[in-house]
Amino acid sequence: MCGIVGLFLKDPKLEPRLGELLTDMLITMTDRGPDSAGIAIYSRGKDGHAKLTVQSADPDRDFADLADKLGKAIGSHVRLAQKDTHAVLDLPSDRLEAARHAIRDIAPNVKVMSAGEGIEIYKEVGLPKDVAARFDVAHMQGTHGIGHTRMATESAVTTMGAHPFSTGSDQCLVHNGSLSNHNGLRRELIRQGMTFETQNDTEVAAAYVSHKLKEGQNLGQALESGLDDLDGFFTFVVGTKDGFGVVRDPIACKPAVMAETDQYVAFGSEYRALVNLPGIDNARVWEPEPATVYFWER
């Protein structure tokens, strides 16, 4: 199982409601996976600023002086905003890579959830309603977002095993299904210079897409390549700074429903997830075709 929801807003008037709408959609999908939940929210960044979202099992200890230490290490001002076990570090865009590296030495227990100008990822073990409440996702604004509720099959139920997985700047991927060639592909991607945090199959798919984007493909091309190279069951929903993509494997037994209006493009593992969206009764609702890439970019 596993449940996926996604919302890509076309109408800026809905942006203040992104977190609220996405939270409602994700909670509706709780039955599909009660192990852990996560959400990626993309918001309009501030020029010259980037965000590093980090997580710690002992946030009081690890976050207390993290901004100061990181600021010294990268030679610029860092601001930290804590949300439960996560914190968002605001820093200059041109110091983002340096900060990513520095944090490994300064705070080895701190895990990087996401890095980029727009993205923030929050994920933990637990039910969607509890995870969403801990991070107050309902009050977040943004342009697009992806949520996932997990029923684990391929790796342990841990914070790092929860989705979304982010393996590149402003990128994330969630998955319903299971891959069968992830071990071989992981070895290949490691040879190509990608790094991994878990033994999870989905992280390999995320890294695969990141690698293709790094090679110069656009999101649509990267997902097309994935149809040839990824073996197994999958419905993927992928986010980039300005884009939102969906692809299902050729067998397409993992469910997917999409809806589009003038205001948004929405994804749900089931139609139930979409029923409270504004204007859903007049939306174009369809099931994405097998082995067909759908993507939207701003």
Added chain:
Amino acid sequence: MQTFDLAAQGLRALNQTLHGLNGTTNQTAWEIVNPKGSHAIAVGLDAPIDVTVKGSTGYYCAGMNKQATVRVKGSVGPGVAENMMSGTVIVDGDASQYAGATGRGGLLVIKGNAASRCGISMKGIDIVVHGNIGHMSCFMAQSGNLVVLGDAGDALGDSLYEARLFVRGSVKSLGADCIEKEMRPEHLELLADLLKRGEADHLAKPEEFKRYGSARKLYNFNVDNASAY
């Protein structure tokens, strides 16, 4: 007409109320409002009642139906009318995967498109789809009839037994042991009746369809094929 508000009264109360009518013979009309994509709406009915669902449903709507007529004024999720025994299920919108799977009797009408695996392992049900159907439809279908006014996806009728498949549009590919067959007068007659009962006689004529069925080559183990296993 009795109205049931699913959002207010809940799924279990709905299905228990409808099951309470099982075995009765009085015609009763029911309207279900606020389905909101819920699963298992109106499953296991066994009475000649008329149920209209005002909106779209989730998984397994009208599963195991006997006698009842269920109309959905919206689209349905996976497994609509799964294992239907008799009665009629009419969907105004689209159907997700495995519509009418393993159905033993009755009539399933989908006025939009059906996704993959439509009629998989059907055993006597009649299915009329006004739009297109997805890949692997009628996989291992044993008996009954499938009528598709639009196109069929890949591997239609793979490992087919004795179900009859009628497709008006294109077939992306035929599955193993499924072949096109001659349309004889008795098939045209059968098709005319199915189109009429499937509320499609104003949309298509029997002569516009092609018939597909089993080549009956997979029925028994053939030693010449041993290397294929």
